């Protein structure tokens with residue numbers, strides 16, 4: 001919808017009205033078309049201003065409409081009509097002008113922006129390109145290099161930067177609509193020909209062909225299989241090399257390919273999934289909208305290893321006062337130096353002062369007595385964590401929230417050590433904690449909605465995408481990682497190499513394959529857990545068959561490497577070899593290949609040819625199967641939670657939507673059928689046995705992912 005008023009006698013003011021972001025829905029487009037006609041037909045009106053209600057110009061096309069039948073006036077002719085108008089049209093940009101919103105503004109003859117406004121063409125993040133003329137007008141207005149930057153990254157720019165680019169004509173600190181109206185009055189008689197961007201020549205540097213080649217190479221390298229960034233480069237190349245009308249035709253062709261691609265659907269699903277995880281719920285019925293968080297002013301971090309340091313930096317950068325505790329003097333000094341360095345580098349990048357004064361360091365746990373919330377980040381050892389929680393419970397004020405950064409230990413056992421178990425939750429950060437976007441907020445059986453709401457809000461304030469999940473071994477992310485890692489090891493036993501498995505996973509879109517990732521994180525981390533669990537057996541005289549544990553197939557390959565001191569990058573040897581300890585360049589290791597041959601011979605395993613399909617299906621479907629179990633158990637409230645965790649925490653390629661969305665894309669019946677096939681071949685691997693929920697969903701006709709919650713509810717009510 002849009003509203004029309006005549007202001008100052010001669011200016012027709014069109015206000016977009018479609019909360020929350022004035023997206024260009026069919027009704028809004030119809031409103032603009034009708035009201036433009038009205039403004040052009042009223043003789044008293046000499047110029048037009050387009051603005052948005054509630055201080056927001058426009059968030060772009062209505063993404064919800066993309067999935068269905070498009071109706072209403074199309075965007076491209078609407079924008080052409082504005083540009084062709086005989087009266088000057090001024091865009092008054094407050095808040096945001098994004099995507100189709102900015103394309104609308106580019107169709108106007110002038111653009112006035114508030115100094116706090118942000119503009120951009122983020123279509124690439126939704127698997128699209130600026131397909132309403134944006135890919136053709138922007139390079140004509142600001143030049144090819146700047147347009148390529150904005151269109152291929154989708155980044156938002158400030159009004160000041162937009163002014164520098166020549167993307168807006170003026171910025172103001174005052175009421176933007178009033179300023180635009182006055183501006184519109186001033187330019188009412190000015191000729192318009194030069195203001196129609198589509199008629200401009202495209203500003204190209206002399207070495208434009210080289211530029212396109214370089215950008216294309218960079219985009220291909222970083223896209224990890226996403227097609228939209230490549231199409232964006234192709235569209236801008238069309239602007240640079242073809243007349244406007246032909247460029248528009250190329251834009252249309254490219255957009256049609258993207259629009260109907262699975263990638264655009266996945267990215268648009270993911271856009272809404274990111275927002276859906278904020279609307280958390282617990283099996284008790286507690287929800288985001290009925291649970292009020294308590295404000296946190298002062299926080300503490302206990303344990304200043306890698307994770308504790310990153311968490312301290314994240315809190316301080318967001319403006320929280322932090323008490324950072326490390327009991328060992330030497331470690332405390334090292335941590336202080338490291339944290340200061342991280343803060344200084346971060347501040348330099350962002351052009352602000354480093355938040356060094358936000359942190360008080362101490363060696364004594366007594367120093368956290370007055371904080372509102374503590375995040376424990378000591379070594380991943382239950383006995384140690386229990387002791388810390390007992391101490392915290394004795395030292396802190398009774399209302400203090402006690403949180404653990406454990407990556408998978410039982411939150412309930414920690415809660416039981418405290419006076420107020422309802423104030424205990426997990427806050428599982430991902431390394432490096434000041435960089436990675438994901439935070440798993442873990443509620444145990446005793447955690448109160450107040451504690452969950454407070455941790456979720458704290459996560460938001462420090463810039464994390466927070467997902468509330470239930471308490472189980474490994475929570476969501478690491479629980480699903482287990483079958484994935486397990487399959488990768490089994491594939492090595494059966495004949496694959498680490499390089500081949502990694503290549504397949506990286507071609508799928510993971511930033512790193514499973515073995516390169518293990519080398520990076522350190523093989524010893526999982527080994528210590530397996531030793532504590534009694535799975536890794538350092539002593540062969542223990543009497544257990546080597547490839548069977550607790551009645552299931554088990555691969556000791558990782559344990560054997562650790563016994564040789566091969567912990568990955570840090571020791572210069574792991575699944576790969578490195579030039580020196582700490583180096584990041586992984587090279588195939590002939591030693592490892594011989595080791596695998598000997599291992600297979602020792603266990604009478606005959607290597608067979610493993611193909612691309614088998615690697616992908618076994619690694620991914622076993623992980624997805626665990627995802628369905630997690631949904632069945634109520635550990636995650638919906639598939640969106642799992643998908644957001646995997647994209648932000650485990651580098652799952654975003655253009656594939658997340659593991660659960662991917663399963664829906666492949667077809668649940670196919671996932672089920674392949675799991676049955678592999679389970680039949682490997683009956684001693686329970687993670688390949690299709691779970692009940694997956695079977696139930698297939699039996700219900702494989703409903704679309706948006707309907708899974710209904711089936712999950714039914715399955716859970718029958719438990």
Ligand SMILES: CC(C)(COP(=O)(O)OP(=O)(O)OC[C@H]1O[C@@H](n2cnc3c(N)ncnc32)[C@H](O)[C@@H]1OP(=O)(O)O)[C@@H](O)C(=O)NCCC(=O)NCCSC(=O)/C=C/CCCCCCCCCCCCC(=O)O
Nearest residue numbers: 023059060061062063064098099100122131132256259275
């Ligand atoms: C920065 C934001 C705008 C606001 O952020 P914030 O304040 O943090 O709030 P949020 O929580 O993110 O959002 C609040 C709610 O608003 C919803 N929202 C936001 N933006 C949109 C939108 N654009 N559409 C719908 N809904 C939106 C959001 O979901 C929240 O609601 P809820 O909590 O989920 O209920 C931030 O929101 C943001 O960044 N938004 C996205 C901005 C964006 O990406 N815009 C670009 C959209 S794409 C676009 O504009 C494309 C334009 C070109 C279209 C060309 C059409 C031509 C079609 C040709 C088709 C060819 C097909 C041929 C086929 C054939 O030939 O057959």
